[in-house]
Amino acid sequence: MSISKAARATRTIGFVAALALGTSVFAQTDDQDEAPPAQTTDSSGLNIPSDVQLFGKLDPNVRKPTAIVNGTVITGTDVDQRVALIEAANNLKLQGDELNRLKLQVLRNLIDETLQIQEAKANDVTVTPAEMTSGFNRVAQRFNMTPEQLTQYLDKIGSSVRSLNGQIESQIAWSRYLSKEVEPFVNVGDQEVNAILDRLKADQGTEEYHLREIYMSATPDRAQQVHDNMQKMMQQIQSGAQPFDYFAQFSEASTRAVGGDLSWVRLDTLPAPLAQAAQQMQVGQIAGPIETPGGFSILYLVDKREVGKADPRDARLSLRQLTLDFPKGMPQAQAQAKIATFAKEIQSIHGCGDATGVAQKIGAEVVDNDQIVARQLPAQLQEILLKMQVGEATPPFGSPTEGVRTLVLCGRDDPPAQSIPAPGQVQNQIEQQRVNLRAEQVLRDLRRDAIIEYR
Structure with a gap:
């Protein structure tokens, strides 16, 4: 259960109309009876005239990839190196307008990171060289590389250690700033926690959905354009040309920072159009563009479950994998014959101990994971393994180019029935939500007060 209503409650501003008027161009008139310019009445409180007259020219096609943020320079190289890292991580090679859009998004991210580091330092929060080294080593470990290998990889793809370290520093500094300046002032009362626990008990047996979302705001005059752009996103995600993760960074929802992840939610916490769409989706499916108040959304259903009910897919499996590789250039007929032999031999497996002997006989590599x-x-594979008995092997799977495999089930620990979380867990979740919400408010204030010079 995730109490994530606040995750949807905060939307970042989709776009800002900025009119740089410079010095005043309005001269006073002696005609006191002249009517003042008409004003629009809207909820923004900006009091914008309905008959807007622009003084000066703003060319939306001019791309400005560098900036100075409160005196800190963000160079074009900084942007290019971060773009290279994103392209490599998502296996992309962008050109034209798509590359320009990514560069602008990266520039916005770099500005936010700079503001976060500056605010942390202003509150006596710094990141030591030892912490930076530790953070870099953790990233290398996640990619199954040594720090030296990661350094070489970054150079190879056109990025750099400096670019990655900038992101690491901002994450550490911002997290520590929030711990020092925000978390101590977030309070959650017992009555609020008890109310949520009561609701959880009442909701046992209801379905929860693990969703991810891409949200784009749209005023009435831009609705069709935004809809069409998101339709193109959908087509590229469905075709596999670009992953959901790539487009999630363009989302204008507050969940953009976590890849659009809404975590586990109940349908009654979602806007009605999203709840209706999610209810009709299958796991792994995307849907959209879905019209919501103020814009459009694309949804991806990661998973779903019943509250309080154990899900067999949460079972922890002990597996032994047998892999048979083929030399490069092996004739197809010969490869097929080896696959047939592999399939015949694994049928004789009776337990994981027996699997090792079979692997030695056919020259297969053995890897265990408990x-x-x-x-x-x-x-x-989920469906097959959950129906198997301990000691049985799956049918062979894979390909002659990537190797043929089988998984032998050596053990299985079924998940316990889900229980209502402890009051402390609920309290921690609520506190974290409020910290995240306050963090977004602080960042918006920093953006508003920053002196940013684009070049």
Whole structure:
């Protein structure tokens, strides 16, 4: 259960109309009876004239990739190196308008990171060289590389250690700033926690949905344009040309920072159009563009479950994998014959101990993993493994180019029935939500007060 209503409550501003008027061009008139310019009445409180007259020219096609943020310079190289890292991480090679859009988004991210580091330092929060080294090493470990290998990889793709370290520093500094300046002032009362626990008890058996979202704001005059752009996003995600993660960074929802992840939510916490769409989706499906108040959304259903009910896909499996690789250039007929032999031999497996002997006989590589959660596996394998008995092997799968594999089930720990979280867990979740909300408010204030010079 995730109490994430606040995650949807905060929307970032989609676009800002900025009119740089310079010095005043209005001269006083002696005609006191002249009517003042008409004013629009809207909820923005900006009091914008309905008959806007622009003084000066703003060319939306001019791209400005560098900036000075409160005296800190963001160079074109900084932008290019971060773009290279994003392209490599998502296996992309962008050109034209798509590349320009990514550069502008990266520039906005770099500005935010700079503001976060500056605010942290202003509150005596700094990141030591040892912490930076530790953070870099953790990233290398996640990519199964040594720090030296990660350094070489960054150079190879056109990025740099400096670019990655900038992101690491901002994350550490901002997290520590929030711990010092925000978290101590967030309070959650017992009555509020108890009310949520009561609701959880009442909701046992209802469905929860793990959703991810891309949200784009749209005024009535831009609605069709935004809809069409998001339709193109949908087509590229569905075709596999670009992943959902790539487009999530353009989302204008507050969840952009976590890849659009709404976590586990109940339908009654979502706007009605999103709830209706999610209810009709299958796991792994995307839907959209869905019209919502103020814009459009694309939804991706990661998973769904019933509150209080154990999900078999949460079972922890102990697996032994046998892999048979093929030499490059092996004739197809010969490869097919080896696959047939592999399939025949694995049928004789009776237990994981027996699997090792079979692997030696056919020259297969053996790898063990005792910490695989069933839901982490591809859907087809989930279904097969959850129906298997300990000691049985899956049918062979893979390809002659990538190798043919089988998984032998060595053990299975079924998940316990879900229980209502402890009051402390609920309190921590609410506090974290409020810290995140306050963090967004602080960042908006920093953007508003910053002196940013674009070049």
